[in-house]
Amino acid sequence: MIDISVVELAPLSVLLPILGAAIAFTLVRKPVSQVAVTLSTLAITLALEIWLLIDVWIHGGAEAVLLGGWEAPIGIVLVVDRFSALMLVVSSVVVMLVLLFSSAQGVGSDESPQQPVSIFHPTFLILTAGVSNAFLAGDLFNLYVGFEILLTASYVLLTIGGTGPRVRAGVTYVVVSVVSSVVFLVAIAMIYGATGTVNMADLAMKLGDLDPDLQQLLHLMLLVGFGIKAAVFPLSFWLPDSYPTAPAPVTAVFAGLLTKVGVYAIIRTETLLFPGDRVNSLLLVISGLTMIVGILGALVQFDIKRVLSFTLVSHIGYMIFGVAVSNHIGLTATVFYVVHHITIQTALFLVTGLIEYRTGSANLDRLGSMLKISPLVAILYIIPALNLGGIPPFSGFIGKVGLVQAGVANGSGLAWVLVAASIITSLLTLLVMMRIWSRVFWRPIEDSEDPAMRGTEEAKRVDQRKKPLRKDSPGLVAPTVALVTVGVALTVVAGPLFEFADEAADDMIHRTPYIQAVLGDEAAQQAQLEADQLEAWGIEGSDGAGTSQDSEGGTN
Numbered sequence: 001m002i003d004i005s006v007v008e009l010a011p012l013s014v015l016l017p018i019l020g021a022a023i024a025f026t027l028v029r030k031p032v033s034q035v036a037v038t039l040s041t042l043a044i045t046l047a048l049e050i051w052l053l054i055d056v057w058i059h060g061g062a063e064a065v066l067l068g069g070w071e072a073p074i075g076i077v078l079v080v081d082r083f084s085a086l087m088l089v090v091s092s093v094v095v096m097l098v099l100l101f102s103s104a105q106g107v108g109s110d111e112s113p114q115q116p117v118s119i120f121h122p123t124f125l126i127l128t129a130g131v132s133n134a135f136l137a138g139d140l141f142n143l144y145v146g147f148e149i150l151l152t153a154s155y156v157l158l159t160i161g162g163t164g165p166r167v168r169a170g171v172t173y174v175v176v177s178v179v180s181s182v183v184f185l186v187a188i189a190m191i192y193g194a195t196g197t198v199n200m201a202d203l204a205m206k207l208g209d210l211d212p213d214l215q216q217l218l219h220l221m222l223l224v225g226f227g228i229k230a231a232v233f234p235l236s237f238w239l240p241d242s243y244p245t246a247p248a249p250v251t252a253v254f255a256g257l258l259t260k261v262g263v264y265a266i267i268r269t270e271t272l273l274f275p276g277d278r279v280n281s282l283l284l285v286i287s288g289l290t291m292i293v294g295i296l297g298a299l300v301q302f303d304i305k306r307v308l309s310f311t312l313v314s315h316i317g318y319m320i321f322g323v324a325v326s327n328h329i330g331l332t333a334t335v336f337y338v339v340h341h342i343t344i345q346t347a348l349f350l351v352t353g354l355i356e357y358r359t360g361s362a363n364l365d366r367l368g369s370m371l372k373i374s375p376l377v378a379i380l381y382i383i384p385a386l387n388l389g390g391i392p393p394f395s396g397f398i399g400k401v402g403l404v405q406a407g408v409a410n411g412s413g414l415a416w417v418l419v420a421a422s423i424i425t426s427l428l429t430l431l432v433m434m435r436i437w438s439r440v441f442w443r444p445i446e447d448s449e450d451p452a453m454r455g456t457e458e459a460k461r462v463d464q465r466k467k468p469l470r471k472d473s474p475g476l477v478a479p480t481v482a483l484v485t486v487g488v489a490l491t492v493v494a495g496p497l498f499e500f501a502d503e504a505a506d507d508m509i510h511r512t513p514y515i516q517a518v519l520g521d522e523a524a525q526q527a528q529l530e531a532d533q534l535e536a537w538g539i540e541g542s543d544g545a546g547t548s549q550d551s552e553g554g555t556n
Contacts, residue, residue: 050096072519105249150261292425
């Protein structure tokens with residue numbers, strides 16, 4: 001009997017969606033079968049990833065899969081640790097529920113004028129493969145490949161229907177993404193030229209031997225490339241104009257997942273490749289500006305999708321803040337907050353899709369009386385809205401408290417400024433969410449600011465006949481209810497989840513489990529010696545080196 005460990009099945013997280021996309025594409029004239037293949041593929045992939053998560057939860061540490069029979073650091077390696085396994089499961093849950101929503105809505109169906117199903121569902125699976133590849137990648141070039149898969153698939157989904165606004169938004173998105181990819185690719189080339197490797201575990205041992213100025217340059221180039229993808233200020237200008245033009249389910253998965261892949265890459269860069277606090281002050285400034293500028297932008301928007309897009313940018317600042325404070329509680333809270341935000345932000349965009357389905361609009365000036373029209377949609381909105389705003393006892397409050405504690409523990413003046421900025425941003429987020437509630441759900445439709453609604457009674461009746469309200473669709477409501485429930489469940493299991501995030505943070509800070517999984521015990525012992533010298537991540541050893549300057553690790 002062949003003995004196969006669970007981790008050896010990790011490549012299936014990438015291969016299964018690609019295979020499913022190929023099968024789905026052959027079912028051009030059988031849309032029902034195509035949907036069934038897509039959902040079945042995602043269900044099998046999710047089951048596998050839950051298995052991986054349970055395995056790392058029980059056994060801890062990290063495990064690596066060497067592909068093609070090539071030993072590290074030469075060959076391609078996929079690494080499963082607590083953080084990557086958690087991200088795989090959360091992303092697959094979100095993608096599956098969003099795809100259920102889109103299937104019920106008819107996005108991509110042959111009956112829908114927006115786009116043939118033969119394109120939509122296979123592209124969704126390719127997007128899933130790219131996300132999984134990015135989370136598992138153990139070398140920079142494979143991470144780059146994951147980003148490029150995401151770029152290709154997301155452009156197709158973003159321009160579904162071929163309308164003018166979507167094509168324009170798609171062009172902007174592609175241009176910005178290509179610039180980001182070029183910066184990343186140039187950084188990879190320079191890193192390879194300086195160290196002779198792109199394997200991240202190997203780089204963790206070798207980057208510290210480089211000249212500090214060269215380290216700084218490589219570090220900043222990676223941060224710029226990843227910062228564009230994560231939509232941090234001032235590299236976030238493209239997002240609010242790109243995401244809202246797509247159909248609601250596409251916007252939901254983009255908002256929930258794509259920017260988090262960039263955040264994931266930043267976390268790996270700051271913990272594995274360049275531990276220390278050399279750029280932490282810069283990251284703190286960027287995180288603060290991302291929070292404040294994003295939420296101020298949300299305050300002046302009149303379309304729900306654009307409001308949520310700006311809040312998305314704003315809350316990316318929280319995650320960068322958790323990395324920048326450079327301590328254990330900060331990284332723990334960041335891992336927790338990433339999971340929280342993926343779920344809650346996606347749920348809010350699905351609720352927006354329900355509002356659009358019922359009324360034909362997401363414009364705040366044209367909406368009102370939704371509490372009376374659909375109490376269920378009102379409930380589905382208010383729960384994640386309060387969660388995003390950080391109202392206790394929801395997971396958003398727990399994550400933000402952890403980040404505030406991290407800022408206080410850091411103790412620097414800049415960290416205290418960021419603590420204040422995070423609290424102000426949370427209050428403004430709650431204000432923005434309640435503004436939507438007041439206008440869309442609480443305000444009578446007769447009091448809306450749309451000129452057509454302010455006319456005579458006859459004008460109102462004519463407008464209502466032009467745009468009749470639809471009834472709630474069970475196919476749309478069910479996945480939205482499920483995702484909102486997942487968001488509530490994060491509060492219920494916040495204790496175990498925060499403990500798991502704490503263990504994931506511990507592994508990333510010490511780096512030893514990751515390096516040992518890829519390079520073996522000898523390299524891990526060297527990494528442990530260097531971790532003992534640092535003692536506290538980013539507090540001592542602040543020369544910014546990947547390893548201590550007097551280390552001889554990685555020279556062989």
